[in-house]
Amino acid sequence: MHSEFAQIPLDRLRYGLVWEGTATLYAALDLQPDDHALIITSAGCNALNALLAGPARVTAIDLNPVQNHLLRLKLHAIAHHPPAVLRGLLGLDGPATVAVSGAALQTTLPPAEAATLAECLRQHPRGLLLAGQLEGYVTSFVPSLPAEWQHRLRGLLACESIRQQQAYFAGELDQPAFRRAFIAYFDAANLSRGRDPRLFRYAADAGGATFYERLRHHLGRQLARDNFFLRFFFFGPEGLPEYLLPPCYQAARHATLRARLPRLRLRTGEATEFLLSAAGQSVSKASLSNIFEYVSPAEFARVSAALAARPAPARPLRAVFWNLLQAQAPLHTAAVPLLAATSAHLSTRDACFYFGGVRVLDYPAPVGEESEIGQRSALAGEFA
Structure with a gap:
């Protein structure tokens, strides 16, 4: 795929968190025990969340080897340490706990990886969730505000109903000074602090004003106090309740994740190329993050048509x-088999306010495919 992402240096951690919500992932893909799921690695959260859903196999793939290295680090923590070590490493309990968890991990990592981790935590003492370029940028917005506006933002977390929250936002926050500060911080010029400006080549909307309207709309649908992404966006990882965390970071899921780690494989490369390769023919479900943000509409149409034309015995x-x-x-076509109603429904319920919409595509089996029973038998043999 001809993506702008291939034009930028892949030598740094760009994401410390996956911003695509788990509930949307699960509802869109309906992962089943015989599925092979392909998941964009990013920070690894949804590759781990996919494992929790119990498919036969998960392949995590990313163009950026640094993102895969981050996931390997998390896999090591899950495999060799109790849940508190991973939690501390992420930064959920503050810098002191980050240091303690880092020291624990260095006792079990190979020397070279231990040194890499030590340097990472030296640069990012608040933990791995804030080590990504994007996360460092977005979570610096609130500290840039006057204390009064910071206090008012915190007040959102005290709202107990959508109606109360809407009234609070309208009366206390939706004021010219706050609006201007938000739009200026997240406008096109400043966005380069969180993403390489080359990644906005095909963007149709202006960043700051668009994101502000999405925030306003989102606060009319979901309570801020119960929304992991909104709380992280404004206030960072410290103090987040356990129940709001992505499932893969909840202590109660740790043992399940550890048991299912053998089902996970990591690959460095481009997701659509893998789907079109011989190795990708067994993939039945795919979470592609927002990779099509970085390609032209014509290139997206070309890639989607190629996926629709995958030969038998692709699933x-x-x-x-x-x-x-x-x-x-935007529309269902022969080359773009959009599930419009599902996409619209999930777009209204997605947990992260700054996305512009969810798209679910359903490519049928190629003509000449093996019978369902035969295909399931072949899949079972592959994973045996």
């Missing part, structure tokens, strides 16, 4: 992706 493929500032797949 039927259900895929989900998120739009940000570019509205890919």
Whole structure:
């Protein structure tokens, strides 16, 4: 795929958190015990969340080897340490706990990886969730505000109903000074602090004003106090209740994750190229993050048509992706098998306010495919 992402240096951690919500992932893909799921690695959260859903196999793939290295570090913590070590390493309990967890991990990592981790935590003492370029940028917004506005933002967490929250936002926050500060911080010029400006080549919307309207709309649908992404966006990882965390970071899921780690494989490469390769023919579900944000509409149409034309014995493929500032797949066509009603429903319920919409595509099995029973038998043999 001809993506702008291939034009930027892949030598740093760009994401410390996966911003695509787990509930949307699960609802879009409906992962089943015989599925092979392909998941964009990013920070690894949804690859781990996919494992929790119990498919036969999960392949995590990313163009950026640094993102895969982050996931390997998390896998090591899950495999060799109790849940508190991973929690501390993420930064959920403050810098002191980050240091303690880092020291614990260095006792079990190979020397070279231990040194890499030590340097990472030296640069990012608040933990791995804040080590990504994007996360460092977005969570610096609130500290840039006057104390009064910071206090008012915190007041959102005290709202107990959507109606109360809407009234609070309108009366206490939706004022010219706050609006200007938000739009200026997240406008096109400043966005380069969180993402390489080359990634906005195809963006149709202006960043700050668009994101502000999405925030306003989101606060009319979901309570801020119960929304992991909104709380992280404004206030960072410290103090987040356990029940709000992505499932893979909840202590109660740790043992299940550890038991299912053998089902996970990591690959460095481009997701759609893998789906079109011989190795990708067994993939039945795919979470593609927002990778189509970085390609032209014509290139998206070309890639989607190629996926629709995968030859037998490729499996039927259900895929989900998120739009940000570019509205890919607006309509169902022969080459773009959009599930319009499902996409619209999930877009209204998605947990992260700044995305522009969810798209679910359903590619049927190629003509001449093996019978369902035969295909399931072949899949079982592959994973035996």
